[in-house]
Amino acid sequence: MQQTPVIAVFDVGKTNKKLFLFNEHYKIVHEKSARFLETVDEDGDACENLESLRLGMFDSLREVFSRQEFAVKAVNFSTYGASFVYVDEDGAPLSPLYNYLKPYPEQLKRQFYNTYGGDEQFSRQTASPVLGSLNSGMQLYRLKYEKPELFHKIKYALHLPQYLSYLISGRAFSEITSIGCHTNLWDFTKGGYHEWVSKEGILEKLAPLVSPDSVVPVAFQGHSYAVGVGLHxxxxxxxxxxxxxxxxxxxxxxxxxxxxxxxxxxxxxxxxxxxxxxxxxxxxxxxxxxxxxxxxxxxxxxxxxxxxxxxxxxxxxxxxxxxxxxxxxxxxxxxxxxxxxxxxxxxxxxxxxxxxxxxxxxxxxxxxxxxxxxxxxxxxxxxxxxxxxxxxxxxxxxxxxxxxxxxxxxxxxxxxxxxxxxxxxxxxxxxxxxxxxxxxxxxxxxxxxxxxxxxxxxxxxx
CATH class of the missing domain: 3.30.420.40 (ATPase, nucleotide binding domain)
Structure with a gap:
């Protein structure tokens, strides 16, 4: 049987999680959709079930690789933004995947913006309206001040697309479409991380920044293919x-x-x-x-x-x-x-x-x-x-x-x-x-x- 070369794309939304196989003409030759029940964080706020997402992704990959009609040449990921997974030295998540709609403490927000130039100036620099947890960098800032022990254990803070990539490739990266999306992390006036990222010790928690077209060669169940770093x-x-x-x-x-x-x-x-x-x-x-x-x-x-x-x-x-x-x-x-x-x-x-x-x-x-x-x-x-x-x-x-x-x-x-x-x-x-x-x-x-x-x-x- 002649195998069809395909790319597998995991498209993870808040509600639907989808897997697509595209042939070289970008026609869908296979798709699968799933929904996972949400769980709650330590405050009782709804959040993504990371373990269900991880198991579902690996189950889907195993199924795809078992199909003789396809030759998987690459895998890539896109997910909703403003969501970090915090992993330790062993790559294990240290906390729930906090929901970007989680209420943000007003006092901590005021502390941040008062320290770094005020709402208006800071928002212009980072092209990010004041959105609380939807500014994903603010989630890291909150961890530093509210959960310093957990913050200390973080090896990498990975946006969700990069975490999914990390699960498959074993390599941790940051990439620009996730870092540059109303995160408060990127200074658009300078074309680099904002100064607060370094001053607050956040930079050392971020994985190396690579281009979105980067890939890592991976072998899985006897198959060799390229793994992308994911996108917002x-x-x-x-x-x-x-x-x-x-x-x-x-x-x-x-x-x-x-x-x-x-x-x-x-x-x-x-x-x-x-x-x-x-x-x-x-x-x-x-x-x-x-x-x-x-x-x-x-x-x-x-x-x-x-x-x-x-x-x-x-x-x-x-x-x-x-x-x-x-x-x-x-x-x-x-x-x-x-x-x-x-x-x-x-x-x-x-x-x-x-x-x-x-x-x-x-x-x-x-x-x-x-x-x-x-x-x-x-x-x-x-x-x-x-x-x-x-x-x-x-x-x-x-x-x-x-x-x-x-x-x-x-x-x-x-x-x-x-x-x-x-x-x-x-x-x-x-x-x-x-x-x-x-x-x-x-x-x-x-x-x-x-x-x-x-x-x-x-x-x-x-």
Whole structure:
């Protein structure tokens, strides 16, 4: 039997943990999904079950290597960010994987920012809004002062993608997409670790910093393959677009959070942008990516339930509502007096304050919901568009399949080309592409993203 060369990619989200096998054309030839029950830390806060994750990963690898039709050439990892695993000299975890939503002590936070220049100055330097535990460097700072004995035992603090890589390769590394993602660790003004990292003894707990395209040769159950060092998932999802498109673009990645990513905006973050939860990532080649976010997918889910309940409908009905421009025009005329410019992206849209009994039917209410969400989305996306000439907007994820959303977004950006982008598992493909040269004998693919262009069909203004 002729074996198909593949790369195995572990894509670990907060809810779903997935394994994908891609062939050399980046087509999925095998996938497996699992969910693990959360556990709790010593304070009773929910957190990832590290042991279940470890066992699940090794079980999946053993299964893959036992399949004669595949020849595994490489393994790589992408996971959610802002999560550290602290390992001792023997590589054993010293603590639970603390949840990035874990409340952060206010007194300790004030101590930190007062010591290192204040919220505004420090946030500008590190391109990190003040987010508590979501700034993963602050988790290490907390351990130093609240659990000094544990802190002393730490050999390495590994972000979750690098910990998974370490489990397979036995080599500990840090890499830039995890270190450079609202961690408070990286000084964007200097292009290196912030001075506090050294002063507080954090630097010695961080593994050597390597490029995201680095690999380690490994043998497992008689098989030899390359192991990548892992990536932060938001950065990984951007990679296929950077590979396929050279002209400046903004990627609007829609899900629970709708994140606007502009890899072509090099302007420094302003205090106002930081206050509005705008930040910078470091992409896989080490360049900054300005990003803003809006809780649009979550709000859509909640408000659809409200509409369905009010009009006695099934929520599934709203997965395929056709775009009716005349209805939008009517809504804009009638609601003009209460409409307002979108608030910064951390806020909800206007729809939650609307009286559903004022709508003639549920479809009209749903059009108003999408109009309010897109109004808010444009306000959020505008934060990363300022200071950069961008002619294309790519939308992927759930809203890319919503014709009302896509038509309205195109109307708000008549001077730009707006596309719904379709690609199966962008994060996992980006993770595989990062180490393409180490396992794939074929040319880098240029046709893995399907685009649908939305022309301006309706005169809409905010």
């Amino acid at each position: 998932d938001s950065s990984a999802a951007l990679i296929p677009y950077l590979v396929n498109f050279q002209e400046p673009f903004v990627l609007l990645s829609t899900g629970t959070w709708c994140i606007s990513l502009n890899p072509f905006n090099t302007t420094p973050l302003t205090a106002e942008e930081l206050q509005n939860d705008c930040l910078c990532y470091l992409q896989y080649k080490g360049k900054p990516v300005k990003a803003s976010r809006f809780f649009g997918g979550y709000e859509h889910e909640q408000q659809v339930k409200r509409i369905a309940a009010h009009f006695n409908q099934n929520t599934a009905r709203y997965k395929a509502v056709a775009f009716e421009p005349e209805m939008i025009s009517k809504l804009q005329r009638e609601a003009f007096s209460v409409a307002r410019r979108g608030e910064p992206q951390g806020h909800v849209s206007l729809f939650g304050r609307r009286d559903l009994s004022s709508f003639a039917c549920d479809v009209e209410a749903y059009h108003q919901l999408i109009l309010d969400l897109v109004t808010q989305q444009v306000a959020s996306t505008q934060l990363v568009l300022e200071g950069a000439v961008v002619k294309r907007v790519f939308v992927d994820g759930g809203f890319s399949k919503n014709p009302i959303y896509m038509n309205l977004l195109a109307s708000f950006y008549p001077e730009k080309e707006v596309f719904a982008a379709s690609m199966a598992q962008a994060t996992a493909i980006g993770t595989a592409l990062t180490i393409h040269r180490h396992w794939n004998t074929k040319q880098m693919p240029r046709d893995i993203i399907a685009l649908k262009y939305y022309a301006v069909t309706h005169d809409t203004s905010i």
